[in-house]
Amino acid sequence: MTVKVLFFGPAADAAGRSELVLEGAVDTDELRQRLLGLFPKLRQLGFLMAVNKQVVQEKAVLGNQDVVAVLPPYSGG
Amino acid sequence: MQGPVSPAFIAESIAKHSVKTNIGAHDIFLGQVRNDVINGKEVKAIAYSAYEEMADEAVYRIREDAFEKYDLTCMHIYHSLGLVRAGEISLFVFVSSAHRGAAFDACREIVERIKKEVPVWGKEIFEDESYSWKQNKEAI
Numbered sequence: 016m017t018v019k020v021l022f023f024g025p026a027a028d029a030a031g032r033s034e035l036v037l038e039g040a041v042d043t044d045e046l047r048q049r050l051l052g053l054f055p056k057l058r059q060l061g062f063l064m065a066v067n068k069q070v071v072q073e074k075a076v077l078g079n080q081d082v083v084a085v086l087p088p089y090s091g092g
Numbered sequence: 093m094q095g096p097v098s099p100a101f102i103a104e105s106i107a108k109h110s111v112k113t114n115i116g117a118h119d120i121f122l123g124q125v126r127n128d129v130i131n132g133k134e135v136k137a138i139a140y141s142a143y144e145e146m147a148d149e150a151v152y153r154i155r156e157d158a159f160e161k162y163d164l165t166c167m168h169i170y171h172s173l174g175l176v177r178a179g180e181i182s183l184f185v186f187v188s189s190a191h192r193g194a195a196f197d198a199c200r201e202i203v204e205r206i207k208k209e210v211p212v213w214g215k216e217i218f219e220d221e222s223y224s225w226k227q228n229k230e231a232i
Contacts, residue, residue, distance in 0.1 A: 023143050024213025025225040065211075068146045084143055084211075090226040091140065091171060091212030092123045092183045092203070 016041075016079045020050065026085040029056035044074045046083060062087045093170050096180035097122075105168060105186055115165050115188045119195035121203045123183030125176050133218040137177045138226060143211040147171075150210045154202055162198040164189050169202065171212060182214075 017038050022030045031054070040046040043064050051057055065084040066075050077083070102122070109115060128135045151169055158167060165188045172182040185202050189195040207228055214226035 021143070023211065024141060024215070028225075065143075065146060068143075068149060084146065086143065086211055087213065087225075088227065089207070089209075089211055090214045090228045091142070091210050092207045092228065 016077075018046065018077050018079075018081045018083050020046070021082060021084045023084060024087050024090070025060055026057060026062055026087045029060055030054040030085070040077055042074050042076050043071055043083070046077065050085065057085070060087045093172060094174050096172055096176045096182065097170055097184040099181070101170075102181070102184060102186075105184075109166075109188060112165060112188070114190060116190045117192040117195040118186065118188045119192070119199040120187075121183070121185040121199050122181050123203075125178045125180055125182055127178040128216065130216065130218075130224055133220065133222070135178060135216045136219050137175050137217045138182065138214040139175050139217060139223075140171070140173050140182065140212055140214050142171075142173060142213070144173075147210050147212060151206070154205045154209065157205075158187075158198045158202055161201075162189065162194040163191075164194055164198055167198070167202070169206070171206070171210070173212075175217075 017036050018040055020035045022033050027033045063070055063086045065086055066081055125138050168186040170184040176182040187195050187199040215223050216226050217223045
């Protein structure tokens with residue numbers, strides 16, 4: 016099972032990339048821990064995750080080919 | 093839209109509404125890039141990026157909610173992507189109604205929701221080309 020992770024704004028800086036394909040993450044909590052392990056700079060940033068463009072506030076189960084966005088605090092306007 | 097919102101574009105948008113004679117009130121919010129000084133360095137521009145598909149959906153939801161809640165004739169929302177220099181316009185919200193109350197209230201609510209709910213990020217670029225990521229304040 017693979018998920019595609021998209022990094023935006025300062026999260027793309029912290030991860031040094033704008034996307035990544037990861038295997039085996041079963042839910043968003045586990046994915047978050049793996050991302051923090053891979054990219055420690057994400058820790059200072061704080062971020063929400065959106066699964067297939069829906070922001071998830073609590074743990075969400077991931078499916079194959081899901082697209083997960085790493086969303087640091089917005090700063091538009 | 094790519095780059096700044098030009099004053100000519102705003103003027104043209106206003107002019108286009110002259111045929112809608114049921115409108116009695118427009119309220120317009122313009123967000124302008126400010127030359128904040130951060131750690132002694134002055135912001136000369138903001139480069140905006142977005143999760144565009146999600147941003148489009150968020151703006152759509154904000155529009156739908158505003159039409160449902162307020163008695164509006166029409167509404168236009170434009171946010172810049174890419175580089176906008178200090179002094180240029182990066183956000184244009186244009187709300188029209190028969191009477192001023194709905195236009196005022198809706199415009200404020202729409203702007204606040206854009207700031208909170210639309211996945212856009214501003215990278216503040218300084219004179220020496222270094223940058224920091226913008227942090228939005230609560231409404232003040």
